[in-house]
Each structure stands twice: as structure tokens, then as C-alpha cells.
Amino acid sequence: xxxxxxxxxxxxxxxxxxxxxxxxxxxxxxxxxxxxxxxxxxxxxxxxxxxxxxxxxxxxxxxxxxxxxxxxxxxxxxxxxxxxxxxxxxxxxxxxxxxxxxxxxxxxxxxxxxxxxxxxxxxxxxxxxxxxxxxxxxxxxxxxxxxxxxxxxxxxxxxxxxxxxxxxxxxxxxxxxxxxxxxxxxxxxxxxx
Numbered sequence: 001x002x003x004x005x006x007x008x009x010x011x012x013x014x015x016x017x018x019x020x021x022x023x024x025x026x027x028x029x030x031x032x033x034x035x036x037x038x039x040x041x042x043x044x045x046x047x048x049x050x051x052x053x054x055x056x057x058x059x060x061x062x063x064x065x066x067x068x069x070x071x072x073x074x075x076x077x078x079x080x081x082x083x084x085x086x087x088x089x090x091x092x093x094x095x096x097x098x099x100x101x102x103x104x105x106x107x108x109x110x111x112x113x114x115x116x117x118x119x120x121x122x123x124x125x126x127x128x129x130x131x132x133x134x135x136x137x138x139x140x141x142x143x144x145x146x147x148x149x150x151x152x153x154x155x156x157x158x159x160x161x162x163x164x165x166x167x168x169x170x171x172x173x174x175x176x177x178x179x180x181x182x183x184x185x186x187x188x189x190x191x192x193x
Contacts, residue, residue, distance in 0.1 A: 003062070010175075015051050020162050027158035027162050031152070042090055045090060048083030049079070049080055059075075074110070081102060086099075104142045105142075114131050114138065127175055138164075144161035
């Protein structure tokens with residue numbers, strides 16, 4: 001018995017909410033204060049890497065088409081890549097702050113995957129609408145890691161990056177397989193179960 005798609009989305013939403021809250025706490029107190037406890041600097045990169053690892057079973061076992069499998073696999077790869085580069089930065093294996101741009105690249109690829117794999121128009125159903133919103137939001141929010149690379153201590157870039165993941169979590173919590181969006185549901189979408 002496989003879980004319903006919205007249940008899987010809600011589980012990942014919990015992970016993204018935790019990720020966003022960790023990043024927001026770091027943005028509020030500043031990197032110097034946050035890193036006074038060495039274990040805290042590993043939190044968000046480890047969580048991002050872990051989300052990527054957990055996306056692999058979703059891409060293999062819980063997808064119903066090749067396009068969905070490729071999209072979920074690309075999210076898994078990019079989350080692992082972003083988390084891995086951040087872990088290497090924290091550990092000191094990478095030293096240039098420009099490696100932060102790996103996160104921006106991962107967000108761009110993820111946003112494109114959201115847009116490419118959603119074949120239905122915006123108002124087809126709530127799930128279609130949320131996929132479009134998530135895709136465009138990630139494409140636009142990819143500017144935050146670029147800002148972090150240029151000005152690492154700027155609150156606006158760090159808070160914007162954190163709030164991006166909180167917003168991703170909220171949108172994933174809103175996901176349901178078949179539900180109307182703004183009172184509209186395509187007759188082709190099927191009936192809610």
C-alpha cells in the first residue's frame with residue numbers, strides 16, 4: 001500500500017519547514033553567533049542532503065510516469081548537491097564562498113523541473129496551480145544564494161533564503177491530488193476521493 005501523494009508532500013513540507021526555520025534562526029542571530037555551537041552549522045546542509053536522499057524512494061516507488069520520475073530524481077540530485085556543497089564548505093573542504101552558487105543552481109534546476117513536469121494549466125486543479133507557483137518561486141528565489149555569495153552577512157539575503165523554504169513548506173502543505181483552485185476545477189481533473 002503506497003501513501004497518498006498529498007501525504008508524501010506533507011512529510012516533505014515538514015522537512016522544508018524545519019529547514020526554513022533553521023535558516024531563519026541563523027539569519028536573525030547572525031552567522032557568528034549561530035556558529036558558536038559547531039554542531040549548528042551542520043544542521044541545514046545535513047537536512048537538505050537528507051531531503052535529497054529521501055526523494056530517491058519517492059522518485060522510484062511513488063511516481064506514475066517517466067516525467068514525474070525524472071522530476072523527482074532531479075529534485076533529489078539537486079538537494080543532495082546543494083546540501084553536499086554546503087557541508088563541504090562548513091567542513092572546510094571547500095573554501096570559496098562562491099560555492100554558495102551551487103544552491104542557486106540547484107534552485108534553478110528544481111524550479112524548471114516543477115514547470116516542465118506539470119503538464120496541466122494553472123487552473124486545472126490545486127496541485128497544478130501549486131506546481132506552477134513553486135516552479136516560478138524557486139526560479140525567482142534563486143537570486144537569494146547569489147546575494148548571499150556577494151554579501152554573506154546581509155540580513156535581507158539570508159532571511160529571504162529562509163523564507164523561501166518556509167513558503168515552499170506552506171505550499172506543499174496546501175497540496176491535494178484533486179482539489180479546486182479559486183472555486184475552479186477542470187472537468188478532466190476527476191472527482192475527489
